[in-house]
Amino acid sequence: MFLRDATTCLLLLAAASFFLAGLVGLLRFPDVFCRLHALTKADNLGLGLVCIALIIQADSWHGAVRLLLTWFLVLVSGATVAHLIARKALQQGQTPWRNR
């Protein structure tokens, strides 16, 4: 019981750090492409860790499957939306940032 709760706490903390990093990246990075990169880390890994943490706590298998499905749908739509935004930005002539 204790082990289960401790694992959940650890996973949630790890997820929070990913979300924080994603947020800082979103606010601080210089252009659209870098910001998208930061955001996808928060979405994919952060949410994934939250889902795993909650699956450990789930009391039925269908609850766990629902969480996994949520993660999967966010992964797919997040990746597609990031791709669409980057595509549009490229079409509008935004050039990726380079550190000179």
Added chain:
Amino acid sequence: MTLLFGHLIDLLLAVSLTVLAWRLLATSDLFKATVLFIAFGLLMALAWVRLDAPDLALAEAVIGAGITGVLLLTALRHLDSGARVARMSGRSGRRSLRVLLPALGIMPALLVLLCLSSPHIRSTAGLTASVIERLDQIGTDHPVTAVLLDFRAYDTLLETAVLLLAVVAVWSLHPVRPIFSPEPISPAQRGLLRLLLPVLIMTSLYLFWRGSHAPGGAFQAGALLAAGLLLLLLSEQRLPGRWSGMFLRLLLAGGFMIFLLVAAGALVGTGTLLDYPGGGASWLLLSIEAALSLSIAALLATAVIGGRPSDRSTEFPPRRKDPAGEEG
């Protein structure tokens, strides 16, 4: 401990909702206001979850944040770039700030008061007890569905009429124009559509079926279906011209018409408008809900398209010819 965390989250939600609402009203950039509005809708859905109202949370997330967001964004596309930034002199902006600041100061104090008294508010549960008492007289097990389709059916009937009227008003403004950009759509988007559309339709059916005994129902199911339709629209799918005539109109008005028919039938049968025979048979409620879901989906999607279908030879919404030729 849990209670404290709950209060903390409530407070955080309430403060960020207030700040977001102020920011979206105060900004002069309409695009920014729209994006803030979508964020506001999502937080609002969370607030409904915190208030133990999953029905409203579902509706708010899909309609408030999702579909209204798309509606506003497509409306923004139709505006010329000059109108996008609303003219707003610095002076009136500053004055509104001066009025708003004290209000913002009072808000947190009020919210703390509300949060502290919220267990008290929850204990006086309003009409819940009397609704649950009468649930066995109605063909549904879910109190919210019972309230929506029976106890306050008159309101729901008029709400569907309002939705229908909104689309009639949109149609009377101008014939439909191509809505999305002429660039070819990305194959990744097509892939997403192929994956999400079945999921959306299935979730919509599930919500519809659940509506009779748990949170869910016609509005949520219809809104999810509308989200699926919007995905189709975004991926350049069109309604063939011959379907955009009577078929589309019947679909749009169907929910309201069937609801009205049942209401009138009840008037003839029992002498009271909307007083369902036998206290509302479940098949009666179910058929109203089915028609409502389809109508709501069609109504929301047509509102986003904006503009009436022009003639039966062109698709609805029409295709964009080429970047130069679509100015008219």
